[in-house]
Amino acid sequence: MQPFLINSSYSNVIDDFQQQEVLINKLKHRFKTYGYRQIKIPAFEYYDMYASINGIVNTDDMVKVMDPKGKVLVLRPDVTIPITQVMVNHPTTQNDRYFYIMDIFRYHDQANQVNERTQAGIEHFGKKSATTDAEVIALAIHTLQDMGFIDFKMEIGHAGLFKALISLAGLSKQELIHLQNFIQSKNIAELEPYLNSLEIDDPLKELIRNIPFLYGLPGDVINAIQKYGLQENMQAELQHLIDVYDILKAYQLTDYIIFNLGLINDMDYYSDIIFQGFIEFIGEPVVMGGRYDQLGKQFGASIPAIGFAYDLQLLERALQRHELLATPTTISDIIVYYHPSMQKKALTDTLHLRKCGYVVLSFPDQENSLTTSACTIHYQKDSCTLINKGNSYQFHDITEVQELLVMQEGEV
Structure with missing residues (x-):
């Protein structure tokens, strides 16, 4: 195969x-x-x-x-x-x-x-x-x-x-669609003659003409639109926007x-x-x-x-x-490496640690180089070693490993 x-x-x-x-x-x-x-x-x-x-x-x-x-x-x-x-x-x-x-x-x-x-x-x-x-x-x-x-x-x-502004203009649905398209795309070249073709009062027409330019720092935009003398319903909507911005200042x-x-x-x-x-x-x-x-x-x-x-x-x-998305590697709490003669003990202890909530990967000897962890456990023929945060500890059973891990977690 x-x-x-x-x-x-x-x-x-x-x-x-x-x-x-x-x-x-x-x-x-x-x-x-x-x-x-x-x-x-x-x-x-x-x-x-x-x-x-x-x-x-x-x-x-x-x-x-x-x-x-x-x-x-x-x-x-x-x-x-x-x-x-x-x-x-x-x-x-x-x-x-x-x-x-x-x-x-x-x-x-x-x-x-x-x-x-x-x-x-x-x-x-x-x-x-x-x-x-x-x-x-x-x-x-x-x-x-x-x-x-x-x-x-x-x-x-x-x-x-x-919407409050446009309601004053009394436009048809089709006229409103054209107007929105020009404003959304900031198509000033076509917005200007189109506005001139509509029967709208000059002050209102001037405000609509300048909507695409009402962009920038909040204080500047607020001052700019206030100059047009907004009606009560428009002023209420603008005040809500100001209130939201004031709260964002607190954030x-x-x-x-x-x-x-x-x-x-x-x-x-x-x-x-x-x-x-x-x-x-x-x-x-x-x-x-x-x-x-x-x-x-x-x-x-x-x-x-x-x-x-x-x-x-x-x-x-x-x-x-922006180079903020790193190539992922397998990350675990603990990596277990074991000699073939220690396979049974290593896998039994690995299962126990997983039941305790640890993320544990196990490998024969040291065959996996794409896996990273600050903590490794090595089951050799003649000894068992926990290496955590650069410190090495000999142990006999998994209970000792748990005690060492808990102790070092408490030191963080």
């Missing part, structure tokens, strides 16, 4: 998986420190659930299949929608915090190929407040800090502020914050504050989020919520670009 050899492409896949596992564990840990619990939803959902939600997932992008009864199912194209449905169907009186690590599936652009992306995100259900919004943004920033990133920015906008995270009032993505989805995170040298946002208080109403219930999602593939690319 020919030996099975792992070629370079398989090796890369294995390394990528191990690197993603390290990344996922960091994300899970950070989410849990903020009180979030993990949730999982089915990979398949009925098509009707997604199709009934307006303006979120394009039905043409969904991967559809038939069940045995002839009903159309779709591979999960979005996570927030089904989680919101779960919350509507199982309401509680408390704030609910959930996180997820799940794949989403959509047809890729016009290539007719299924694009599978892994998302890691959180959903916070409960009463809207500046405190909650600031905490969610702080969590998004802290996760990037956990990864080791230094050069990144979190852009914050407010969909509600833009000492203002160095990462940029205000971008031209950030108006997914206006049918987001209702209030909206944000996205950019890492240096990565041209796409690695995290996107915001408040979506109106989504629950499409399921027949009022359920305020805010959340965000990281694109793990983009995060991995950013980690590689």
